[in-house]
Amino acid sequence: MARIARPRRSVLYMPGSNTRALEKAKTLAADVLILDLEDAVSPEAKLEARANVCAAVQAGGFGGRELLIRVNGFDTPWGHDDIRAAAAAQPHGILLPKVESAASVRAAEKIMIEGGAGPDVGLWCMMETPRGILRAEEIAGATPRLHGFVMGTSDLAKDLHAHHTAMRLPMLPSLAICLLAARAEGLAIVDGVYLDLKDDEGFRLSCQQGLELGFDGKTLIHPNQIAGANELFAPSPADIDLARKFIAGFEAAKAEGKGVAVVDGKLVEALHVENARRLVSLSDAIAALAQE
Known part of the structure; x- marks a missing residue:
């Protein structure tokens, strides 16, 4: 299920x-x-x-x-x-x-x-x-x-x-x-x-x-x-901004055939992107719940 x-x-x-x-x-x-x-x-x-x-x-x-x-x-x-x-x-x-x-x-x-x-x-x-x-x-x-x-x-x-x-x-x-x-x-x-x-x-x-x-x-x-x-327990706006940067930076590096990216001086690998996507998804769900 x-x-x-x-x-x-x-x-x-x-x-x-x-x-x-x-x-x-x-x-x-x-x-x-x-x-x-x-x-x-x-x-x-x-x-x-x-x-x-x-x-x-x-x-x-x-x-x-x-x-x-x-x-x-x-x-x-x-x-x-x-x-x-x-x-x-x-x-x-x-x-x-x-x-x-x-x-x-x-x-x-x-x-x-x-x-x-x-x-x-x-x-x-x-x-x-x-x-x-x-x-x-x-x-x-x-x-x-x-x-x-x-x-x-x-x-x-x-x-x-x-x-x-x-x-x-x-x-x-x-x-x-x-x-x-x-x-x-x-x-x-x-x-x-x-x-x-x-x-x-x-x-x-x-x-x-x-x-x-x-x-x-x-x-x-x-x-x-x-x-x-x-x-x-909610991701902060700064957390979400950084998460979106991690996702975008990693996707750009991936398009160039690279397995890692550097975003704001930080090394970003697939595991960091997985967590970044989780935070963005959680933030979106919180926003949707608040609008009801």
Whole structure:
């Protein structure tokens, strides 16, 4: 199944039990919305949340935003029925919590197909347990329907008995393992949340670190974090100008039978052009989304 390249700078969790929040989500500048049936919903509100989210997805009105439904786990009373209902609603993807094996991903895929999911409905995996991290490579290759990983750093920190530090040093091994596994299979991957809503500078530094590590974007817990994530995970105008120069310079050199080019004093090879094309494509997709 072909994967559609799309911006995933800002990935906002929205509680499925809150219909006002679901309606407000249609006006927010988030690239991706995670309509949540799991952690953000109390047990007594699970069925109502499922109905709310599926109705909202089927009704539409979210523009070009990517819609993911996070279901409850297989070990809960709601997991199987969540997947079937989400599949029938036809979101862009179904997000599985606490994934720890490729077998569980394939089991979810079977249920969603039985539930009527079309070929474009993808699967996403929350990577948030030690066992899941250790099996990241296996999970990443579970099925062609898998679109990406979402890091669940809060649950992971709890299980590791790790501290939330400014530089996230306790998290780096887990983040790196999942990044390697995701990129090896051509998957998207988004970073975990930043919990202190009053610490704007800390949030920016966390986004900057995630960008430098290689993440596509960041999961968010509040709409006030959207603008910062969108800014930091978007290519800058200078980045795009240089990328276009790299592409043009390399194509000109290629036409002359050369395998490399020199642009603004920098050696440009095919690998640099591949990344330049990725940045230009991302910039174009961001611009298209902003116009909707």
